[in-house]
Amino acid sequence: MSPRSGKTVVTGGCGFIGAHLCAHLMQRGEDVVVVDDLSVGSRGNLEALGLGAVDVQTVDIRDVESLTRLLRKSRPEEVIHLAAVHFIPLCESDPLNAIRTNVEGTQALLQACTAAGSIHSVVLASSGAVYRPDTTAHRETDALGPTDTYGHTKQWAEQLAGLFHSRTGIAVGIARLFNTFGPGETNPHFIPSVILQLMQGNTIRVGTLSTRRDYVYVSDVVAAIAQLGDVCRERGLLTCNVGREEAVEGSRIVELIGRALGRDVKVVVDRQRVRADDRPVLASDCRLAHLELDWHAQTGLAEGLEAALERPLGAGVALA
Incomplete structure (x- = not known):
């Protein structure tokens, strides 16, 4: 068409x-x-x-x-x-x-x-x-x-x-x-948040890594x-x-981003980041x-994450 x-x-x-x-x-x-x-x-x-x-x-x-x-x-x-x-x-x-x-x-x-x-x-x-x-x-x-x-x-x-x-x-x-x-997300969702945290060091703070998206x-x-x-x-x-x-666990996202950035990732669970109504799977x-x-x-997921590394957040957006 x-x-x-x-x-x-x-x-x-x-x-x-x-x-x-x-x-x-x-x-x-x-x-x-x-x-x-x-x-x-x-x-x-x-x-x-x-x-x-x-x-x-x-x-x-x-x-x-x-x-x-x-x-x-x-x-x-x-x-x-x-x-x-x-x-x-x-x-x-x-x-x-x-x-x-x-x-x-x-x-x-x-x-x-x-x-x-x-x-x-x-x-x-x-x-x-x-x-x-x-x-x-x-x-x-x-x-x-x-x-x-x-x-x-x-x-x-x-x-x-x-x-x-x-x-x-x-x-x-x-x-x-x-x-x-x-590239260029205008809200600090999970993927840009992980990318930006790992660009600054090996430690990330997350709510949960078990949900699949x-x-x-x-x-x-x-x-x-x-x-x-x-x-x-x-x-x-x-x-x-x-x-x-394909429903992918948050832990897999962290693994792929950490590998792309050459980081030995340390995960810290932050209960304040856990969403009350977060469904376990959405596919x-x-x-x-x-x-x-x-x-x-x-x-593919890995290919897309590599591209997102170039510009995790859009113009004027700050990491929450």
Whole structure:
């Protein structure tokens, strides 16, 4: 399937996944407009990928009127919605802000898309956190049952997107992303935290290393998101998991990073870093993405971690 020739708006385009997505879309020859309030993201993340000239519009994702004006002026064919509060500790410490951004912000954007008159498709970045905990890999038909604020906000956003599709007929793609990693993360997640600690010495402080997560490299994620935007126009409403289909313990991540940096790692358990609702396993079954999107994760775990070493955190981000 050939890429679109029209314009694409990317919300949260100055963030981690957003900046990489903009690079991917522009490499396909697409015209991109970024919407970002720069509260977490930074133009520096685009500049780090050679995208300093991208059109960045500083707009609050909850501002329906400003979003509507922007979409009517730019006339995009597609909107890819990444803007959200992603870091789970922030969602738990300020759940009201997470709900306002992730849920109210999604509804505001969908209302603006309805009013714009040019939109053919909307892609929503959701999460594997929407699923009910299980020790086996999740398929898209599995029961939903989030265990934390972030997961609930993503489930609600999915429901709003489904309602938007049924009322407007505009195509919707929902990408349930698993643990995305790579250069330039804009939140101090587990992998950049371990990298930066080991760059400073042999000792790391962690909450737990026994949980298993499905780590998928950012270039694979943005390829899936872009392809979902193409395919959902034919399907109407399509939800796909995006993962590497391998649940890896935190101890394995530490081992690989330590080996890459030549460190004799000493682990110190910090109980303050343990999350109360941390599920033991979160893994994806991506057979639907293989079938519908002709997409497979291409980057191995060790290869992706090597790349992440070059720039663990994005512009202006500090290690928590």
